[in-house]
Amino acid sequence: MSDAFITAFGEYLPGEPVDNDHIEDFIGIIGDQISKYKKMVLRQNKIVSRHYACNKDGQFEFTVAQIAAKAIEDAIDNSQADISDLEFLATSCSIHDSIIPGLASLVHGQLGADRIDISSHQSVCGSSIMAMRSAVNAIRLEEFKLACVSGSEIASRHFRPTFYEGTQHFKQENALPLEQEFLRYTLSDGAGAAIIESRPNVNAISLKVKWIKARSFANRFSTCMIGGAIKEEGRVISWGNQESLQAAIEKGCFALSQDLKLVYEMIPVWVGHYLSLVEDGLIDPEKIDHVVSHYSSESLKAEVVKLLTKAGVMIDEEKWFSNLTYKGNTGSASIFILLNELFYSGKLKVGDSVLCHVPESGQAYNSFMLLEVV
Amino acid sequence: MSSESVMRNLLIVWTDFESRLNTVPIMKKLNNGRFSIEDYKELLVNHRQQVVEGSRWIARAASSITSDYLEQRSTFLKHSVTEHRDYEMLENQFCAIGGTLEEIRNAPKNIGTEIFHSYMYEQSSQQNPFHLLGSMFIIEGLGQRKAKRWGLAIKDQLDLDDKAVEFYIYHGDNDPEHMEEFEHSLNSGILEIESMGEKIVKTAKITALLYELQLREIGNY
Structure with missing residues (x-):
């Protein structure tokens, strides 16, 4: 078996940074006024700036695939490889x-790479680690010498008023519930990528992947974050099972929502996973030099720190x-956007240990990855 | 085992137990908003048979503590006194939702509760049974972290008043002090007894499993 090394990162954050006063210029206002939950949600997640893939007219200039390709091209530019080396x-x-x-x-259709193998991973934030594992294991098995992993999201296109105005809830209340507004004011757009190779960089640092440990607790928790379906008495009912597309829209199948109480109930299992x-x-808290944790809001971090x-x-x-507060929470892209900034910051020294943590509230998934700077 | 390592292992046992409870049928119903008044009656009848014995095994454990550990004996005795009439709250709640005292007092223990108590009494009878702190960690943890949530969910789903869920709310509000007592006991020198840390963790695992079993076996007498 070969070792797997992360040799480069890249990112693509569309448009200019958007501050808290101008969010609605991009995702619009639902109902007559700005949501009463806006201030509370921003106070909890402490995000001050983010990016959106649409312009102020609400027109989208990019697709999720296009921004992923841009992040991959950036990673390739930052690496010692050429796109033609990608396998x-x-x-x-x-x-x-x-x-x-x-x-x-x-x-792949957007990239100038020929004759490559591919693998699509869809979940929520944790899909990044699922994809990472797929690439790392393929390198370890010596199937390939050079692989690329990407995470990309355009959450904002689902946050436009027209995506909610057809729902029964909106028609009755002329506003959205906290479960939906929380996501509108928490998630934003972006893409990140990493290059994984069977050998480290020459004359530059790399990150050796020591291990990836992930666990699903989906048998113990009901669905917490949902899109494309609705939850009725704990059961998930798909948009495809509704009698018509119109009925699916009315019932709110396409309005993304998150059960905030359930997120807090999941924190102990994430902590328990770390303690195990x-x-x-596998983890010696004293020997960890950098923690890169994709917590979705500062208030969740406080809860974890307490336990x-x-x-x-606790690691100091x-x-x-x-960088979530100034680059936004970009779901599957976040861990790459976090590592990209840390990797090129000059803060990493050879021998340092970097512990990455990506929890996913979708239906209780939790992942850790330990990297060593070489 | 250091006290931090014991706490770490107890938290691993707890977090596993807490989330595993979500897979127990009656808890699934509660979590999914499908809890009925019949479910609540059955929960109270079954739960009462466990709570009524709680202070008895703590008192028995206290009587098994030798004079080398008088301070700990006092703690166990006080704990037993604090809880020894708690089950009456469950009886009152049962009456508040249309049940009778006779019915709840005469109900048998379910098969899970039988095993739970056999184990607790047997362990309490051993000399200096400080490993039962592992049991207390699990049972107090339920009071501190779950009881209030259950109480409020039951109240909400069945449209009841506070009186009908008093036991659960009361434990949610009062058990944090018990957890401080727990940490104090752990640091009182008992970990110097050989393998006590390991025994505490193992006892917590068994207690969690048996507690889950009695909830799974509700109605199975």
Whole structure:
């Protein structure tokens, strides 16, 4: 078996940064006025700036596949390779451009790479780690020498008023519930990518993938984040099972929503997963130099910190790296956008350990990845 | 085992247990908004048979503590006194939703509760049974982290008043103090007893499994 090294990162954040006062210029206002939940949600997630793939007229200039391709091209430019060296592409996303075909096909269609293998991974934030595992394992098995992983999202196109105005809830209340507004003011657009190789960079740092440990707890929690379906008495009912597309729209199948109470109930299993890795000797909190955690809001981070401190396994907060507050929460793209900034920041020294954490509230998935700077 | 390592392992056991409870049929109903008044009656009848024994096994454990550990004996005794009439709240709740005292008092233990108590009494009878702190961690954890949530969900789904869910709300509001007592007990020198840390963690695992079993076996007498 070969080792797998992350040798380069890339990102693509569409448009100019958008501050909190101008969010509605891009995602619009639903009902007569700006949501009463806006301030509360922004206070919780502490996001001050993000990017949107649409212009102020609400027209979209990009597809999810296009921004993924741009991030991959950026990663290739940052690497010591050429696009023609690419042998395998693993993509990740929450919602991409089509139901059929898969995103990896659409992204490959945008790239100047010939004769490559592909793999499409769809979930929520955790799809990034699922795709990463696919590429890392393929490199380890020596199937390929150079692979690329991408995460890309255009969440904002689902947040436009027209996507909600046909729902029964909106017709009755002339406003959206917190479960929907929370996502409108938390998620934004962007793409990130990483190059995985069977050998490290020459004359530059690389990240050796020590291990990836992920677990699904979907048998223990009901669906928490939902799109394309609705939840009735704990059961998920697909848009495709509605009597017509019109009925699916009215019932709110296409209005993304997140059960915020359920997210907090999941935190203990995420913490328990971390503690088991500590007990198994895979993580030594004292030897971790950088923590890159994709928590969806600062208030969730506070909850995790409280539990970790109690168990005596908290890693000093000064070792935590994040850019979510100024680059936005971009779902599957976030972990790549986080690592991209850290990798080229000059903060990483040979021998450092980087612990990545990507939890996913969709239906309780949690993942860790340990990297070593070489 | 250090006290931090014991706490870490207990948290692993707890987080696994807490989420596993979501797979128990009666909890699924509650989580999915399909809980009926019949479900609640059955929960109270079954739960009462467990709670009524709780202070008895704590008292028995206290009587098994030798004079080398008087401070811990006092803690166990006090704990037993605090809880020994709690089950009356469950009886009152049962009456508040149309049941009778006779019915709830005469109900048998379900098969899970039988095993749960056999284990607790047997362990309480051992000399210096401080490993039962593992059991207390699980049971107090339920009070602190789950009881209030259950109480409020039941109240909401069945449109009841506070009186009908008092036990659950009361434990949610009062058990944080018990957790502080727990940490104090853990650091009182008992971990110097050989393998006590490991025994506490193992006892927590068994207690969690048996607690889950009695909830799974509701109605199976």
